[in-house]
Amino acid sequence: MKHQTLQLYDYHVWANNKFFGRLKELPEEIYSQEIQSVFPSIAETLSHIYITDTIWIGAMHEGNFDQIQSSVVKAAEATKGKNLEELEVMFTELSERYKEFLNSEDDLDRPMAPEHPHFGQLETQLSDLVQHVVNHGTYHRGNLAAMIRQLGHPSVPTDYIHFLYEKNAMN
Template sequence: MSHTTLTSLFAYKAWANTELFSLLATLGEAQAAELHSCLRTLNHIHVVDRLFQAHLGGPACPYSATNTPDTPTLAALREAVAACDAWYQDHIASLSNADLAESIAFTFTDGDRGRMSREEILLHVITHGGYHRGNVGQILKSLGMAPPRDLYTKFLHQSEPARRQG
């Protein structure tokens, strides 16, 4: 995969997260239980992002499981996710093709050992987050709300309007 594609995918991830957090901020007290479910799912994404960030050589990760016992507030999680998204974008910009191919050994939170290339880890982070943002979208649909259109095509055409021209 090219650096251009990875850069675009992680910009898309940050955009999709921003869109989703903005919509969640509109939920009221009547939707507190559903918001909590959404936050649990988004926190899981964030914790997994942080675990793999540490595997990639980023800051040490304070988590020993794929979610935390306590649920962060929407504001705190939004800020933490934005910082992590920025780290991934900066990290990708620093990588060479040889770096992307580098194999990294690590231990999963359940104690199983794993080995993936940097590129595979980065693709896992993208696909894992997209899968679970879809779960949050289903919760929003159950409330009669249209979730953000978390589509790579929408992101590309919104961020590069010239793509819409002949």
């Protein structure tokens, strides 16, 4: 049986891909259109998800805070001005890095202790960090769904149960 952590990460990738697919069906201008929401545009919301996923893969690799901060700066610069298709490629490449890393781990529940200069050290497990990445993505995909609706278009269902039904139908 597949470890729950791997399945949850697969869900995260599936849900992100559902949004990219939906956004490609919509008028191109909504991607960067300014909107009154949590983020000023769909593009900025997607960039935030990407940058945060970059932070956490650095933490999972047990990078120190300065290394992770450096990767955040690079990720933020890399997302600037990217169109939807370019950002989708970046998401795909990052998800491949995650999958390679997670599939190489012998123990997805191994203890970890990431440190943050303001929050201190967190005694946790690798699987908890993956759960955070998934939850963070889910939260902001909710923002994306609201933004798309606010711009006058239906969104796409990305609840975990939809992932399970689709996965079940494929088996």
